[in-house]
Amino acid sequence: MPADADVADLAEVFGLLSGLGRLHLMLALRGGELCVSDLAEAAGLSESATSHALRILRAHRVVAVRRSGRMAYYALADAHVRSLLDVALAHVEHTEPVHSHDEPAHSREEAAHG
Amino acid sequence: MPADADVADLAEVFGLLSGLGRLHLMLALRGGELCVSDLAEAAGLSESATSHALRILRAHRVVAVRRSGRMAYYALADAHVRSLLDVALAHVEHTEPVHSHDEPAHSREEAAHG
DNA sequence: CCAACATCTGCACAACTGATCATGTGTAGA
DNA sequence: TCTACACATGATCAGTTGTGCAGATGTTGG
Numbered sequence A, B: 001m002p003a004d005a006d007v008a009d010l011a012e013v014f015g016l017l018s019g020l021g022r023l024h025l026m027l028a029l030r031g032g033e034l035c036v037s038d039l040a041e042a043a044g045l046s047e048s049a050t051s052h053a054l055r056i057l058r059a060h061r062v063v064a065v066r067r068s069g070r071m072a073y074y075a076l077a078d079a080h081v082r083s084l085l086d087v088a089l090a091h092v093e094h095t096e097p098v099h100s101h102d103e104p105a106h107s108r109e110e111a112a113h114g
Numbered sequence C: 001c002c003a004a005c006a007t008c009t010g011c012a013c014a015a016c017t018g019a020t021c022a023t024g025t026g027t028a029g030a
Numbered sequence D: 001t002c003t004a005c006a007c008a009t010g011a012t013c014a015g016t017t018g019t020g021c022a023g024a025t026g027t028t029g030g
Helices: A004-017 A020-031 A036-043 A047-059 A079-094 B004-017 B020-031 B036-043 B047-059 B079-094
Strands: A063-068 A071-076 B063-068 B071-076
Touching: A004 A020, A004 A079, A004 B004, A004 B020, A004 B079, A020 A036, A020 A047, A020 A063, A020 A071, A020 A079, A020 B004, A036 A047, A036 A071, A047 A063, A071 A079, A079 B004, A079 B079, B004 B020, B004 B079, B020 B036, B020 B047, B020 B063, B020 B071, B020 B079, B036 B047, B036 B071, B047 B063, B071 B079
Parallel strands: none
Antiparallel strands: A063 A071, B063 B071
């Protein structure tokens, strides 16, 4: 069992990636750096939402920003996050999705054992 | 850019792991299967909270349950989740944590350029 | 200086989340 | 059957989250 602080940190990273908007943003950044409006378009978000999301991601240092004039180019900050995304993504692509977020009724196959 | 459904699925998996309680539960399960009350103790949760959390985890098939009498033994369902946990955990342990979830004031060093 | 542009920020609100309390379901033992 | 036990579930309520709107900041060009 890892240190408690690490667990908390880990939970926060997962939390960042659990937002559909933020996740889309991060995924888009796998291809290289992008400016805010391109990011917004790629993620299907408004520029406002994008900027808000980027603020969070920035605060947690999972993205890095490069300024050039009035543009802001964002990129994945860590190889960490990238591999995390890649590993996770590889898995969901090989996994039968569970779009029913609830169990049918019983998971007891024995229900009809007779 | 992966399929939209995969992204949504991915976000949900991350969401599962973003709860401190659920994450503790999952982490505890890395060592092997445990019953609900042991799990509750390991994660520092009430049994009710544990059961609720387990319900969610079960619904997403990230844990598997084995019944024996009135006991329920839980274990990680997929090698997927295990490696995801391991990868992520390895990273946070090698990463300088960012416990200040907000930026100081400005990230613009030029602010005082004269 | 002034206008246009790209991005950032604060506020208010609806939607979601997680924990607790009380209760229900199923099993073990007398 | 009845009690004790281990776990599951539903309702509820407070705290958190994400989004749009409006306004602010800093940059480019004339």
